[in-house]
Amino acid sequence: MITRNGVTRVVEPIVDQRPAPAESxxxxxxxxxxxxxxxxxxxxxxxxxxxGLGRAxxxxxxxxxxxxxxxxxxxxxxxxxMLGRRPRPKPRRLETDAELRALVQHYLDKRWSPxxxxxxxxxxxxxxxxxxxxxxxxxSPHRCVEREARNVLRTGRPHRRPRRRGDQRRPRFVVPxxxxxxxxxxxxxxxxxxxxxxxxxxxxxxRSAIGTLVExxxxxxxxxxxxxxxxxxxxxxxxxxxxxxxxxxxxQSLTWDQGNExxxxxxxxxxTAMPVFFCHPGSPWERPSNEHTNGLLRDYFPKxxxxxxxxxxxxAAAQDELNHRPRKTLNWQTPHDLFATILNKPx
Numbered sequence: 001m002i003t004r005n006g007v008t009r010v011v012e013p014i015v016d017q018r019p020a021p022a023e024s025x026x027x028x029x030x031x032x033x034x035x036x037x038x039x040x041x042x043x044x045x046x047x048x049x050x051x052g053l054g055r056a057x058x059x060x061x062x063x064x065x066x067x068x069x070x071x072x073x074x075x076x077x078x079x080x081x082m083l084g085r086r087p088r089p090k091p092r093r094l095e096t097d098a099e100l101r102a103l104v105q106h107y108l109d110k111r112w113s114p115x116x117x118x119x120x121x122x123x124x125x126x127x128x129x130x131x132x133x134x135x136x137x138x139x140s141p142h143r144c145v146e147r148e149a150r151n152v153l154r155t156g157r158p159h160r161r162p163r164r165r166g167d168q169r170r171p172r173f174v175v176p177x178x179x180x181x182x183x184x185x186x187x188x189x190x191x192x193x194x195x196x197x198x199x200x201x202x203x204x205x206x207r208s209a210i211g212t213l214v215e216x217x218x219x220x221x222x223x224x225x226x227x228x229x230x231x232x233x234x235x236x237x238x239x240x241x242x243x244x245x246x247x248x249x250x251x252q253s254l255t256w257d258q259g260n261e262x263x264x265x266x267x268x269x270x271x272t273a274m275p276v277f278f279c280h281p282g283s284p285w286e287r288p289s290n291e292h293t294n295g296l297l298r299d300y301f302p303k304x305x306x307x308x309x310x311x312x313x314x315x316a317a318a319q320d321e322l323n324h325r326p327r328k329t330l331n332w333q334t335p336h337d338l339f340a341t342i343l344n345k346p347x
Contacts, residue, residue, distance in 0.1 A: 184253070193342045194250040197214050198256045207308075211223065211235055220336065251273065
């Protein structure tokens with residue numbers, strides 16, 4: 001409201017006078033384009049101009065290539081061109097290119113995956129298209145290719161599964177873990193006993209499990225019965241009890257994969273006075289002895305069965321039979337005999 005000469009009147013705000021939103025620092029500003037034009041007229045190189053602006057040299061080169069006409073670069077005209085190109089959303093490529101859309105549809109009808117289609121088009125048809133472009137066309141509410149994604153893709157999902165980037169993923173463990181690179185070198189050569197590898201073998205529908213421990217030098221195996229409601233808490237208690245029953249000479253370290261069942265790794269390490277190391281995700285070869293033993297154990301505990309039906313006595317019988325089996329890698333000695341030798345060796 002404005003009062004003038006005793007008269008008060010309401011003044012409506014003028015839309016055009018509202019401040020324009022601040023430009024993102026991700027894009028070149030109009031002032032930076034003027035600086036680029038000044039640098040070009042002065043005969044400076046693109047690298048020199050970029051250093052003065054604090055930008056990548058590729059940014060300056062791309063700007064000149066896109067907006068320079070016959071060696072003449074007009075900064076204000078270039079800025080207006082940028083403003084015209086920026087508005088979103090833009091028409092999708094498969095909406096505007098009928099030939100490309102027909103090719104994609106042809107291979108979708110053959111139930112090819114988007115990755116297979118993108119490779120085929122680039123390799124044999126001269127069309128370069130991103131896999132993501134095909135996925136967006138399939139899952140967009142306004143699809144530009146026929147048939148629903150659930151009827152085309154092997155996953156059969158009606159909606160896309162959200163995925164975080166690597167730097168957005170939350171850590172699996174609350175307490176930071178120690179990676180396998182920090183293990184002592186003596187673990188690799190298997191000359192020192194007492195370094196263990198551990199894992200779970202799981203039953204049908206991931207509803208039951210058996211803990212497995214393998215000593216790297218002797219291949220001696222210990223099976224852990226997990227009958228508790230909380231697998232992580234039960235595994236924690238059983239690991240502590242198992243290692244407490246062993247002498248200190250065979251309690252050097254434990255290596256595990258990054259399964260959620262080891263969320264109490266810090267408690268196990270403190271209670272047993274043993275460091276716990278973790279493998280990289282999807283790297284079973286970093287626990288070779290344990291992985292090989294788990295394969296042997298499937299003769300006793302087949303995949304796809306309910307492992308909760310096995311009692312501690314069943315586990316002890318399988319463990320005893322496996323440890324008394326001679327191994328070629330041990331020069332035909334048994335894990336039981338070698339492990340007993342280490343336990344009986346005078347300190």
